[in-house]
Amino acid sequence: MLQVQFIRDNKEEVIKRLKVRNIDASSLIGQVIVLDEERRSLQTKLDNTLAESNKLSKEIGAHFKSGAIDKANALKAQTGELKEASKTYNEQLNEKTEALTALLYQIPNVPHPSVPDGKSDEDNEEIYKEGDVPTLHGDALPHWELAKKYDIIDFDLGAKITGAGFPVYKGKGARLQRALIAYFLDKNTQAGYKEYQVPHMVNEASGYGTGQLPDKEGQMYHVGADDLYLIPTAEVPVTNFFRDEILNEADFPICCTAYTPCFRREAGSYGAHVRGLNRLHQFDKVEIVRVEHPDNSYKAFDGMLEHVKEILRELKLPFRILRLCGGDLTFTAALTFDFEVYSTAQERWLEISSVSNFENYQANRLKLRYKDENGRSVLAHTLNGSSLALPRVLAGILENCQTPEGIKIPEVLVPYTGFDMIS
């Protein structure tokens, strides 16, 4: 969430920049400022009451010690009123604080100045394109047909044992998945990201920390008996490593990578665009997460883009990069670039990576800070990106690398798969 202090100091700027997201936040912002003033005024009243009460208690103690029981009891009689007052102030203060927090949760991150206006994904700006779209043979198939033809992904079997959106990978398909995971992790660790294996369920506090809760509750699978959530992305457990931490400047940069399955309920999304691997309830992803000094976060962001580019280049997949417009930007991000691979057989672009800088928006929820040179606690910046999401990369490979003889495995993956052709 945004810092109240920041909102107070930059009221007009915040409203102006939130307009890029097509929202008029002026009323929300106004309420925040009023509530914060009320909150602080109550805090002062409470503090003063408590101060008086503390003072009396000390005097009572002193009187008891010196044997002046009468004086002590006389003072005791005075404390009741103060106690009542502080109780009332405290309740009011809690109400205000809760109301303020609830409001702050409703305000999305302020977009970076470079974020273009726009309403939907159609307004995203293509800023980069690389790779040649292959010319496929006449019988080219979409990946779900190829998956069936070569018996490498079984959607029906997944539906039988679990439900729609939970595919079973078989034989060379399973091996190719494992190869991609290993390859991505190797690329990431070579680039300086530290590898982690993390729990696939998180508690409520972690959900709040990265912003899945309270708003997107319905998008996560919830295990009621133990009140845990299946992670929708490794971003959640990894970023929450740093919840309530105070780092040193020397700790930067912090670069993490983790492979996890990702679970998403994706309620209400059906139709042609979710066919096959395009949208799943469970999929695999290798994620990169960075915690950075605010001065360095955009440089780190560029570095992440280059890193993802390098991987796609090695896989020889045609891709483009989009700068998301205000309307398509996720709630917590200040700037997001999406990577899309061109699916030749489907004749459409598939999103395979999303790289975002959250600036200090997540850090404020997480209370993730560092000590600056003056010894002050300052919020750090967090960033993350997919490097990469498996299903659509797999779809891209299957569709773009198909030949009449079979699927030709990209060269860099062959050491991982142990085969160069699926036929």
Place this chain on the structure above:
RNA sequence: GGAGAAAUGGCAGAGUGGUCGAAUGCGGCAGUCUUGAAAACUGUUGAGGGUCACACCUCCGGGGGUUCGAAUCCCUCUUUCUCCGCCA
């Protein structure tokens, strides 16, 4: 799953109702000494709110309670450790 013990500042560890935001040691930082370093010595060193700055307030695993007053007593939750059971 059953029985018991515990949770205090970066770490270790005192503190069982008032003068405790908290002894002491280690670590960190600054200084003295030194050509420099080490050692020694001196000082300093948790977080949040609040203020122009002070003052002041809150925080001793989380939440609630008793009391004029709680790190200290009570309830509850969580976590850790030991023993038993089960188990990949």
